[in-house]
């Protein structure tokens with residue numbers, strides 16, 4: 502196994518970063534998780550566009566040939582189905598200081614981990630999720646994919662300890678998304694998802710699901726969703742690039758509709774797995 506660090510492909514134990522790196526001290530860094538299925542990056546360009554958005558938003562200047570780096574990393578680790586983690590931090594001043602200098606050299610790190618090939622699976626193999634609903638404790642720039650994930654981690658841990666797989670987050674009376682996934686709700690044949698804003702991450706899988714819905718003539722709306730609406734939903738789904746689209750079977754211990762994978766989910770799953778990304 503090799504990882505990528507600042508221009509070199511090295512064994513993980515040969516890769517080291519300064520203790521003054523601002524990623525370590527302040528979570529002054531952004532990231533992407535990009536699955537490669539059968540050697541091909543899932544929505545690679547969309548992930549890289551989002552990386553550039555995050556970097557610009559926090560004013561880190563890093564212009565690498567990201568696709569070339571990630572493709573080479575995947576090849577060096579045997580190709581196939583791997584999840585790539587890419588992190589860019591602002592770098593180190595050599596001491597701890599809150600303020601930063603625009604000329605700082607960013608730290609670029611990438612590694613891979615094995616993932617399931619969701620394209621090789623049938624709908625029967627997909628495990629539905631059990632979720633909880635809880636307060637969204639995050640900041641107001643959730644469109645930036647920051648490594649400052651403490652609120653996400655604490656809430657996911659709370660979900661796990663309650664025997665659930667994910668937590669749906671609520672802020673100011675509205676559902677935003679999951680701790681690492683976007684949210685969809687189905688009622689009377691219409692697909693609903695929270696509007697894109699700085700309160701959610703613009704998911705690459707969310708975007709693909711909306712594109713597939715448009716092509717297949719499934720009506721959809723980007724709206725404000727209230728947690729009370731979950732109780733009357735016909736279906737609830739979550740999405741992320743490493744998991745695709747997953748049906749939610751229960752929320753806070755109550756089944757969603759009949760507690761089984763819904764028909765629109767079956768349809769979207771079929772569209773999703775046929776899609777050549």
Ligand code: PDD
Nearest residue numbers: 534680681682683702704705706741742
């Ligand atoms: N998370 N919302 C949040 C808060 C996320 O962290 C993610 C992805 C998504 C889904 O985005 P996409 O469809 O582009 O994967 C939505 C990654 C997988 C992670 O943190 O590991």
